[in-house]
Amino acid sequence: MHPIEIELWYRASGSRRDAAQSEVQTLVEEAGGSVTASVQIGAIGYHGLKCEVPSNVIQALASGDFEGVRVVKSANVMFLRVSGQSLPPEGDVVASVPRTELHDLPQGNPVVCLLDGIPATNHPLLSGRVSVFDPDEIGDGVSADERRHGTHMSSVAIWGDLASPDVTPAARPVLVRPILAPSAHTANRSEEVREVDLMPDLMRRVFRELFEEDEDGAAVASEVVVVNLSVGDPATPFDTIISSWARMLDWLSYEYGVLVIVSAGNHTRLPIPMSQAEFSSLQGEERRQAMLDAQESDRVNRRLLSPGESINALTVGAAHADAATASLPPYLADPADGHPAVSPITAFGGGYRRSIKPELLAPGGRAVFTPSVIGSDPIIFRNGGPAGPGIRVADPVNAGETHISGTSPAAAEVTRYAAKLVDELERIAPGTLFSRRERALATKALIAHSAVAPGQDYADHTASRATTGNGVLARDLTAGCAENEATLLFLGAVPPGHSQELLLPLPDGLSQLGAKRVSATLAWLSPVNWRHRQYRQASLSFSKPGGGIPDLKAGQYRSHAEVTRGATTLQRLDWEVRSSFAVGYGDDLALTVKCFGQAGVQDPGLLEFAVAITLWVDDSLGVDVYSQVAEQITVRTRQAIRP
CATH class of the missing domain: 2.60.120.380 (Jelly Rolls)
Structure with missing residues (x-):
């Protein structure tokens, strides 16, 4: 059996919603499946079902045989998707460079919370610097080696790019609320949202757990101002209608007065109108322009991934940049050939009603590929590796380090900067009792204000202009x-x-x-x-x-x-x-x-x-x-x- 999600049209009355759910449930059961959970959230017009169906249903959907899946044809069904927002496994690791003895441990309470995978809290670069709140006990039974994405994002939120010459850790600990778990249905047990969770319901529950007071009058995340989501749903690219996940984040962000930072999403395949050998033979600016042309030609397939279209969230795209200094090995190729550029894997295309999305870019690591000597297959960008390039991060395997690229580390880097801005607000106005909403708004404005309009080498192409938003994060306002x-x-x-x-x-x-x-x-x-x-x-x-x-x-x-x-x-x-x-x-x-x-x-x-x-x-x-x-x-x- 395989898990799927079905989102129903939200009917005006409870009786009509019940009737719609009953009709869809009957169709699922006739196909040999079952409904395992249902959620209704009136504030955002959401009615979702979690189901399990036989393999033949998934195969029919994959082959486009919608006539053979009656539930797809139901007038009550708005969306149907196979469950799981999975993340690809990263590359190999290298030994960690000793750094922790040079820096004191963080002080105070967390002001940022990552909704991500389970971090390896005993990693030398994370020990004493990350706090995990895991009410769902997602981490139980998960080995250290499987704690990849949460470890990588925690590393960036704390240290930034470990290859930077002036790397310093965050002054406060980082809170992680796990929402991803290794899945037996993915390659190398890659992390994804659990089969039992519907994202709008999970988000609502998570925010309540973090910000609402318990019986003792205390909240788990009383000082948290920023929530990071470096996760996207590849099955739900934005297409004029705001997804239920994004609608939920919009409602929660306003309700609790919190800044949500999300990644724009990654597209790791890039079709090109020539062979990879021909593309790799191009030099300098000519190759970079060919990459941008390919991005623009494939624009319809490179849209934001849910929940990147959220209007209250700050959506972050990736710049093709990192602090790695080593030369590329001969078997790897840089699609921009060393020139500044937007990342070839970053999602773009604008938000709801053509609003600017993503709002800004941040360094997401250079995405490179191994050229194929024959054929004109799409370029497939690698997920990282020990030698780089990319954003250098802590890795759970042998307490080592590796390199990654994409919009996830870019969003985590912006989150790291957000934590500094929250503390800066307290420094410039000591004794002022700012509300969480005021701190969130100030942080949101200052992050965007820190973006610098890209130079002509960025802005000379339609794909660049559509991707760069308000600019590239390049200033640190906390430096004065x-x-x-x-x-x-x-x-x-x-x-x-x-x-x-x-x-x-x-x-x-x-x-x-x-x-x-x-x-x-x-x-x-x-x-x-x-x-x-x-x-x-x-x-x-x-x-x-x-x-x-x-x-x-x-x-x-x-x-x-x-x-x-x-x-x-x-x-x-x-x-x-x-x-x-x-x-x-x-x-x-x-x-x-x-x-x-x-x-x-x-x-x-x-x-x-x-x-x-x-x-x-x-x-x-x-x-x-x-x-x-x-x-x-x-x-x-x-x-x-x-x-």
Whole structure:
């Protein structure tokens, strides 16, 4: 028997839902199967069944013989998929390099939680740095060697790329709530979601366990702000309709005030219109362009994997980059031939109603392949290996290390940075009691604000532009600002139909001709209405900055129309001018945030948001932006609290 999931159309009344389930259950039983579990979640319009069916049903589905599977033809069935979001096994391992004695163990409580596989908690690089909350006892009976994906993602969330020269561990421990387990139905017992779990129900249960208080008034994850999901469903690529998994994450993210970071998904096969030998013979930019052309031609098959289309989540794609320095062995080929590029395996294509997805890229390791000398079969990218390239991570086998690539380590790297930003918020505003929602919004805005618009080598191709989102994660705002720039973070709330003006104090010295840049990022979490086409119930946006400064024209990398399109909950724009500003110390740059209700919103009250604004002036102009802005903020703060 094989497990399958059936998602039914969510009927308006309980009696109609019961009748629909009864009809589908009868069809499953007539095929020789059985229904093992059922779940209904009214908040997101979900009605799902977990079933077991004979092998002949799976074979008929695989061969396209839908006439032979009556349950597929039922008017009550919305989706049917074979269960399991499995992950491919990784490559061999190398010995671990001693690092732990150079760094203290983390302090405090976790602020990030990974929903992933079971980590090898006794690995030298993870011991004392990862905490596991496993109420389902998934880890019972699982050998250390089988704890691959959870170990790899925990390693990245704690250390980043182990090949980086300045690698330092996370200041806080990382919490892992296992949702993946080795499966007897997969090659090498690869990890996948358990056969008994329906993802929307599992997500709802996990969030309740983490954030709701128990009988003693304590929550398991009281300080967790960020939840990471470096897992996707290859059976559910996004195709205009938001999946039940993504809908559940949207609802939970808003309900609990949590930032969810998800991976865009991987596509490890790339069809090319030539033989692999011909492709490998191309040099430099010519080979990179051929790779991008192939990605664009195969765009329909490289869509986001569920739940990457979630509107409240921050979706991360992979850049073709890592810190490995060793040369490639002669039997491996780099599809970009050493040039900067989006990863050839990253998913892309936009989110719901053509909103920008993924929102940003992060280093995901260089994906390489072994060229075939004959034929024109699709390129199949390898899963990693001991010599690299790729993101270097801890591996459970012999407490060693290996290299991996894809959007999973990219999302884990962004999660690692998110943990630093949560602590930075406490540092810059000591004693302030931020709510979990405020910390989540600030973190979401600052992550996107840390992305840098890709250079021409990234943005010169349709496939690159569709994949890079708001840019590539390249700045660390926790390292502070240079003298010629200042970044301000605003936290606010506004009801639908209203607006709020934000003011950034300006320095003297702007009257000089020279490059000046304004960057602004707005982030929020929206309630959702699954019954309405618009889906998102809170639409926020900001106007072009004003306040006496010259007209900033259109956005530098993305236009206003692009960043506000669809059902986004993130807006990032950059403007650069060389003209003189007829303003100075004592004047303000003004940014207005507006809020509109959508999708039949029923008075949600105040919608909280976070905005990050940066003013940058070319260093050659000699303007101390940071000190002048900070001085004015200090004066205004003192005036505001004066009795």
